[in-house]
Amino acid sequence: MDKVARSPAMTDVARLAGVSHQTVSRVLNDHPNVKEQTRIRVRAAIAELNYRPNRAARALVTGRSQLIGVVARNSTLYGPASMLTEFEQAAADAGFAVSVGSVRELDRSSISSVVDRHLDQRVAGLVVIANVASAAEALAEIPSDVPVVFIDGDPASGRPLVTVDQVAGARAATKHLLDAGHQTVWHVSGPTDWFDSAGRIQGWRETLEEAGAEVPPLLSADWSAAEGYRSGQMLARMPEVTAIFTANDHLALGILRALHERGRRVPHEVSVVGFDDVPEAAFFIPPLTTVRQAFGDVARAALGLLLGQMRAEAETPEHIVVPPRLVVRESVGRPL
Amino acid sequence: MDKVARSPAMTDVARLAGVSHQTVSRVLNDHPNVKEQTRIRVRAAIAELNYRPNRAARALVTGRSQLIGVVARNSTLYGPASMLTEFEQAAADAGFAVSVGSVRELDRSSISSVVDRHLDQRVAGLVVIANVASAAEALAEIPSDVPVVFIDGDPASGRPLVTVDQVAGARAATKHLLDAGHQTVWHVSGPTDWFDSAGRIQGWRETLEEAGAEVPPLLSADWSAAEGYRSGQMLARMPEVTAIFTANDHLALGILRALHERGRRVPHEVSVVGFDDVPEAAFFIPPLTTVRQAFGDVARAALGLLLGQMRAEAETPEHIVVPPRLVVRESVGRPL
DNA sequence: ATAGCCGGTGTTATCGATAACATTCCCGTT
DNA sequence: AACGGGAATGTTATCGATAACACCGGCTAT
Numbered sequence: 001m002d003k004v005a006r007s008p009a010m011t012d013v014a015r016l017a018g019v020s021h022q023t024v025s026r027v028l029n030d031h032p033n034v035k036e037q038t039r040i041r042v043r044a045a046i047a048e049l050n051y052r053p054n055r056a057a058r059a060l061v062t063g064r065s066q067l068i069g070v071v072a073r074n075s076t077l078y079g080p081a082s083m084l085t086e087f088e089q090a091a092a093d094a095g096f097a098v099s100v101g102s103v104r105e106l107d108r109s110s111i112s113s114v115v116d117r118h119l120d121q122r123v124a125g126l127v128v129i130a131n132v133a134s135a136a137e138a139l140a141e142i143p144s145d146v147p148v149v150f151i152d153g154d155p156a157s158g159r160p161l162v163t164v165d166q167v168a169g170a171r172a173a174t175k176h177l178l179d180a181g182h183q184t185v186w187h188v189s190g191p192t193d194w195f196d197s198a199g200r201i202q203g204w205r206e207t208l209e210e211a212g213a214e215v216p217p218l219l220s221a222d223w224s225a226a227e228g229y230r231s232g233q234m235l236a237r238m239p240e241v242t243a244i245f246t247a248n249d250h251l252a253l254g255i256l257r258a259l260h261e262r263g264r265r266v267p268h269e270v271s272v273v274g275f276d277d278v279p280e281a282a283f284f285i286p287p288l289t290t291v292r293q294a295f296g297d298v299a300r301a302a303l304g305l306l307l308g309q310m311r312a313e314a315e316t317p318e319h320i321v322v323p324p325r326l327v328v329r330e331s332v333g334r335p336l
Numbered sequence: 337m338d339k340v341a342r343s344p345a346m347t348d349v350a351r352l353a354g355v356s357h358q359t360v361s362r363v364l365n366d367h368p369n370v371k372e373q374t375r376i377r378v379r380a381a382i383a384e385l386n387y388r389p390n391r392a393a394r395a396l397v398t399g400r401s402q403l404i405g406v407v408a409r410n411s412t413l414y415g416p417a418s419m420l421t422e423f424e425q426a427a428a429d430a431g432f433a434v435s436v437g438s439v440r441e442l443d444r445s446s447i448s449s450v451v452d453r454h455l456d457q458r459v460a461g462l463v464v465i466a467n468v469a470s471a472a473e474a475l476a477e478i479p480s481d482v483p484v485v486f487i488d489g490d491p492a493s494g495r496p497l498v499t500v501d502q503v504a505g506a507r508a509a510t511k512h513l514l515d516a517g518h519q520t521v522w523h524v525s526g527p528t529d530w531f532d533s534a535g536r537i538q539g540w541r542e543t544l545e546e547a548g549a550e551v552p553p554l555l556s557a558d559w560s561a562a563e564g565y566r567s568g569q570m571l572a573r574m575p576e577v578t579a580i581f582t583a584n585d586h587l588a589l590g591i592l593r594a595l596h597e598r599g600r601r602v603p604h605e606v607s608v609v610g611f612d613d614v615p616e617a618a619f620f621i622p623p624l625t626t627v628r629q630a631f632g633d634v635a636r637a638a639l640g641l642l643l644g645q646m647r648a649e650a651e652t653p654e655h656i657v658v659p660p661r662l663v664v665r666e667s668v669g670r671p672l
Numbered sequence: 673a674t675a676g677c678c679g680g681t682g683t684t685a686t687c688g689a690t691a692a693c694a695t696t697c698c699c700g701t702t
Numbered sequence: 703a704a705c706g707g708g709a710a711t712g713t714t715a716t717c718g719a720t721a722a723c724a725c726c727g728g729c730t731a732t
Binding site for chain 1: 717718719720721
């Protein structure tokens with residue numbers, strides 16, 4: 001008697017189709033030299049038995065699984081979280097599973113332990129969402145024979161990389177405020193060791209300089225509404241502050257609250273622009289003008305680079321830049 | 337000449353330690369019958385070669401990988417996203433990798449395709465974050481020989497399950513408002529097919545009934561700030577509405593904005609309580625009183641149930657309920 | 673005609689682990 | 703002294719796929 005419900009293997013298919021298991025393998029991998037008629041017979045047998053190849057066996061012999069490892073910081077921040085689900089979706093569409101390796105901090109030891117875990121699983125490729133500079137040294141250790149794509153990583157690293165054009169986004173936001181008639185624009189940035197923050201700071205500063213506007217001192221914070229609130233309490237006290245560009249929407253939320261408490265009306269007295277376009281941004285008080293990043297595009301581009309590396313050995317260290325888009329709502333007005 | 341950098345296998349370790357590969361295997365799997373001295377020698381060889389077992393080979397022969405599959409809805413909602421990262425963290429600590437399978441909708445075909453993908457990978461167990469009723473039928477198909485734990489699933493399913501006590505959370509929120517002196521409490525719920533929503537509705541309704549308060553008509557929405565805003569516009573027009581309990585913080589945000597636009601002050605004229613305690617909740621205008629769910633506890637409990645099933649064959653369909661906690665801030669006041 | 677080539681297929685080795693069974697050695701009993 | 707039993711270890715089979723190579727027939731080029 002058969003073992004109950006043992007799932008069928010390649011030889012079972014082969015027997016049913018009257019061929020060798022190797023031919024079944026060829027059909028599965030779309031090898032050219034298989035007669036059309038046999039191909040059809042094999043396909044029929046596969047369907048009849050509801051056969052599904054054993055990934056472990058394949059991984060063993062090829063030394064590579066159908067699994068893509070993602071290294072990301074453990075975070076419920078909107079940006080990173082969106083990035084992850086978008087990537088997972090893209091990978092699934094291409095027939096890959098995604099193994100996530102969250103890490104509390106992007107420091108050397110955490111990263112290399114997660115990378116090791118992924119390499120244990122013989123991942124087909126790695127995606128690293130390395131949004132801070134401190135990650136760089138740990139990432140240098142990744143062996144060069146496994147395909148890697150960075151997202152939001154160091155633009156100078158020379159590794160395949162996909163980023164949102166933070167500089168352009170910040171320029172658009174700053175320019176939008178200057179165009180409304182403001183003398184200058186204050187900026188509350190994210191942590192300065194994040195590449196995102198650095199790009200946004202750069203875009204903001206350059207735009208002011210090009211417009212001949214004075215560059216006010218930079219306020220930097222983490223990404224939280226809490227720190228936005230603290231910065232906002234300070235800014236609200238300064239009557240010369242009429243325009244604020246924040247590095248993300250949550251910071252903007254904190255600032256809106258601080259301004260509100262201090263009785264400074266937005267957008268009548270003070271204008272605010274955020275970054276990210278979180279789903280709630282349209283429901284802040286007032287609805288927030290912000291910069292939207294196309295995470296889906298980034299994810300798909302990253303997957304494309306990865307698949308490219310997996311196919312060809314030609315490792316062209318491409319750098320894809322995805323443009324962001326200004327979303328205009330009601331938090332910007334003309335100065336009094 | 338050796339192939340360059342081929343990673344060492346068990347036989348390499350065995351040769352170095354002067355034992356058979358089987359003994360190495362026993363050391364790795366903590367089998368009892370190995371002399372302490374050999375164990376030490378093998379461990380030394382492992383360390384010297386920096387040997388790491390090949391998961392694919394192990395998975396092939398045991399028929400099971402060190403991978404836990406997660407089925408979840410593709411979502412950047414705070415709750416589900418937190419759940420996922422917390423679970424990943426817990427699993428990593430226990431030596432498991434996590435493969436996420438997002439799904440756009442929790443319908444039958446999407447779920448079974450994701451489950452199939454996971455089974456292809458020979459996952460050691462499955463975690464299903466099945467927060468809507470429609471998922472139930474698809475989940476019935478999961479073969480019974482693979483360990484499964486549900487999170488936020490059907491309390492009546494008879495499968496191992498971990499949930500947050502939504503009813504208790506809603507009771508606490510509603511009671512908090514009644515205790516402040518309000519005649520009754522309005523509720524804006526999430527989609528009614530979510531178990532979370534159902535529990536919160538039940539807790540709200542029961543508390544009102546027990547207090548002898550009138551039960552106002554239920555407003556239901558999706559989870560977005562957008563729908564919160566729409567509901568809020570309606571509620572703001574009704575002077576008899578003085579207390580609102582919303583099914584999540586984003587809904588509350590939309591409502592706060594609608595009340596603000598209509599000139600109804602919070603908490604002086606209207607009190608609002610949310611659910612989730614998203615990180616920004618403390619920075620809403622005013623800071624939001626809400627109910628915090630301990631996602632980390634849920635994740636760890638789920639992992640525990642899963643490991644239990646993997647070890648013992650005794651599948652005790654446990655049901656673990658994690659209590660939530662009311663976080664009091666400034667959005668609740670006494671009625672005028 | 674015959675050598676060579678190539679499309680189509682089967683045979684056998686292989687990946688790196690665990691499982692099942694075999695073997696050795698040492699000890700305490702009778 | 704002979705025996706049985708269990709601890710410690712080795713040998714061989716096995717999982718299910720791909721890779722390398724062998725084979726067979728029919729076709730083309732000489």
